[in-house]
Amino acid sequence: MSIQTETTTDTAPYVGRPVERLDGPAKVSGQARFAAENHYPDMAYAALVHATIARGRIAAIDTAAACAVPDVIAVLTHENAPAMIPAPKLSLLDLSTVASATSVNYLATDEVHWNGQPVAVVVAETWETARHAASLVDLSYEELPAVVDFAAEAPNAVPERSMPLMPSKADKGKAAQALADAPFSVDLQFSTPPHNHNAIEPHATTAVWDGDQLTLHEPAQNIPWLRKHLAKRFGIPEEAVRIISPFVGGAFGGKSRAWPGVLIAAMAARATGRPVRLALTRAGVYHTVGGRTPSTQRVALGADAQGKLTALIHTSVSRTGRVGGMAEPITAASRHLYAVPNIHLSQRSVELDLLSNTFMRAPGEAIGTFALESAVDELAWRMGMDPIALRMLNEPDRDPAGGQRFTHRMLREAYTRGAENFGWHQRDPRAGARRDGPWLVGMGVATAYHPSMRMPASVTLRLHADGTVVMRCGMHEMGMGSATVQAQIVADEMGVPLASVHVEYGDSDLPPSAGAIGSVQTASVAAGVIAASTMLKRSLLTLARRAPGSPLRGRKLEDLQARDSGLHHPDGGQTYAEILSAAGRDHLEAAFKPSMLGFVARMAIDSRRWVTGASGAQFCEVRVNADTGEIRVSRWLGVFDVGTVINPRTAASQLRGGIIMGIGAALSEQTLIDGRTGRIMNPSLSEYHVPVHADIPHIDVDWLNEPDPTTPLGMHGIGEVGITGVAAAVANAIRHATGKRVVDLPITLDKLL
Structure with missing residues (x-):
């Protein structure tokens, strides 16, 4: 472009x-022009057939009815599809391997690994014909026992392996003993549900072969990784793959990997000798594109009589798919936010017979800050302290877990400006004290945090x-x-x-x-x-x-x-x-x-010297109907320390978008999975509730605009920091309005009645 x-x-x-x-x-x-809007002469259209069991084998597949539909060009299954080279395993020596969404070699095996896995593709002259014919493909299965219930399997979680720059554990001092000895403490269990991607542009691929040259129109978040991945899977040189992706209609992590649709589209185009477009339905996105892992978390905090934290324990359990996925750094923010002499952080995970989880805006930090910042707020309640005062009393001078210096950190200034502009001084500290007719009005705050990184x-x-x-x-x-x-x-x-x-x-x-x-x-x-x-x-x-x-x-x-x-x-x-x-x-x-090698070496050295991150203060006001439990977010202010802001217009849009996404996670979003079959029960925007205009108030955002001397032009990334701390700010405002601490997302009205 x-x-x-x-x-x-x-x-x-x-x-x-x-x-x-x-x-x-x-x-x-x-x-x-987006990926599904590129036209070629003799274009064909593809539709996927999805498995309806969580684990097993295809016993029989009957494509006769589908093939008999006029204008059907081909029906590809594991019995006749051209083979692809298996997906490479994750290797930190080749970051393009992160593009491997799953280990499944699509349409090359009769094995089924999740409910929704593509098991056939129909190529036809029109999209409507392809979809109709796909509905006629008849399959029978030999089912095998499947593990799909996260809550039931969570007790069997195993420790995660730490990765460079993404440590999964930290132990400093004696956190358990310090917690037991603390005169004030909280010890809370939290849960967050799985989330699915719902970008305004569903995934779509237009694939064209010219001999061994592949041209792909694809909404991609990482063109180099995807290009290298496709070259490996189809056994062609990297320079033989061209990916054209001028516009991406939203992604948030969901378009950073090679999901089944892109690979099967390229396979179908090669097999038929025709340009092929494969556009996923909204339900198809749920079936074939991973989302955010669910989690269970424990956060325990101890403090002395003055409010100085003496212990911080944050543990988590998340899930991956048996065929892929990566553990999320749920406890990451807890490494950096509070000056605590005794810290214990650990993460565990379980493998389920479900589609791989994947990156979703601030993976780890978005749900990790919900638990941490809710617990800090609850400690403030138990001590009778102002929650901002408690946070500022424990603001660290150096990184609490590693001892490195901060390259730039102005969280105190963000809270000071936010408290003044939001009118925090007008807040009655008593729970349920402010009422407007049937509405209980509460105010809450939480800290936002996301690491700042660069790549070549x-x-x-x-x-x-x-x-x-x-x-x-x-x-x-x-x-x-x-x-x-x-x-x-x-x-x-x-x-x-x-x-x-x-x-x-x-x-x-x-x-x-x-x-x-x-x-x-x-x-x-x-x-x-x-x-x-x-x-x-x-x-x-x-x-x-x-x-x-x-x-x-x-x-x-x-x-x-x-x-x-x-x-x-x-x-x-x-x-x-x-x-x-x-x-x-x-x-x-x-x-x-x-130089990639030089970049990695410098990044490793810098990580030992300092910690760089964007931070902020989230201020929320909610109104809760005392009779029905209905929750309305009525005011929002986010004040951020994100270094130099290059463009205030686009920055404000990014930060507001993150806050809106966080409000959705707090109040409505959840993927419902049948614990018996692994089937997603709400794969549509009519049943998976993202925020709409009526749910969102005017959102004020502000920033300090103070440059970080160690980053280009003094900037920090802002795409993800806006969502962090949001769910906690909502929960903390609800706690102030009603006196009830809700620890399970989403916070629906039944949890307040």
Whole structure:
């Protein structure tokens, strides 16, 4: 995708401006083309057939009725589908293996591993025909015993293995003894349900083969990982795979892996020799795309008479699929938030005969902060302390678990600003004290936290003689304004008008980007932009020094300023056009390609030196109907310490989106799984309740805008920090309104009656 920026003549820095998203006009006018909107001559359409048992074997499969439907091209099953190479196992030496969603070799086995697994695909001339024919495929099974009930299996959980940069346990001091000796303590058990992805764009793939060359239109969060994964599965060189993904209609982690649909679409296209589009139904997304794990958690806190924490115990149980998935870092935030001399953190997991779990906005932290921050609030109640005062009393100077220094942490300032703007001083500390007719009104707070990370991202900048700059990077646009913020950074780094910057992205033919995962993309690509800009300006200065009479001769790059489309110093300068013209060049290019090995080494060193994270203070007001238990969130304010904010408009949208998603987790979202069959019982938006406009008040967001000196331009990722602490803030406000502590999500009215 290529986007040209808006026209402006203002010479002030572009970083920090609320620039409108550059892809906005294309989206609202319908010009933006998503994966299921790419047309090819002789296009065919595919529909999946899903297993209806949790575990077993296919005893018989009858496709005669499906094949007899007019315009059906092929019905592929384990009996006739071309074989794929099995999925590679997870290896930290090859991060593309994270793209392996499951270990199942689709349509190459008669084994069934979860209820919903694709066991056949119908290819037809129309999508309606494919769906109808798929409904006619008749299967019988030999069922095997299956384990699908998380609550029943949780007592059998085993300790998780720690991974580099994702430790699953911590032991400091003697937490159990300190808890027993503490004059004040809480010891609570929490539970959170599974969640499913419901992006506005359901997963869809358009696959086209030209010999051994595969072109794929796919909504992807990590193009390089997916490209490498597909090359391995189909036994072709990586350069033979092209992934085109200019627009992604929401993802939140659900489009970061190679789920069955993308692989089967490519298989069907190869088998039929036709371009194939496979668009999942909403129910199909539930059946074939993983979601957030359920959890049970214990949080126990001990404190002395003044409120200083003496013990913190946080343990969790989550689940993975027997055929894949990764454990979530549920206790991660508990490593960093409170100054406690005695800490015990541990995580356990169980394997079930269900589809693999996967990443979902702030995996681990979103549900982990619900338990931790609810427990902190409950301790404040038992001590008669203000919950903000308790938090600030225990704000650490260094990382509590590891002892590293913080690169940047202004949580005190976030709470101070938030308390003043939200009117926290007006809060009556008594539970149920404030009433408005039938409504009990309560206020709650919680801390938000998410680590800040970066991954390698390659960037190419090409400067043309007309003063335009083309940025090329295979980054991902999922609605957060990626191209917009990077164009702002390029404009500032090169000292050119924003209108002179063109951004190309969303294509595997471009330099590989970091994935849009873990809140890493913006800072990672920005680092590449800064490096490429420096390289380009250095090359320009070299050209200028060669030209007789250049005012830049004898100058160092450090002495120059990039502005007015050129390099300048107090006594003069030259425009880029003048430098290129004098050198007889019509363009100049710089390509930054980071070393993966060097990056990993530096990341390992930095992790021992310091801890970097985005944080914030979530303020919530709820109204609970005293007669019916109905809950309404009536006010919200989030104040965040996220370093430099590149674009206030897109940042506010990201933070609000996270808060809305967190309110959904707090009050309504849950995937219901039949404990006997493993069947998802509510695979639709009519039964799986995401928040709608009527559920959400006006949400105020604010930020400190203080840069972190260790990150590119001082920024932190903001895609996920907004959801953390949200469910706890809601629960804490309900506790204040009603006096009831709810420890199981979602907080539905039956839990208050």
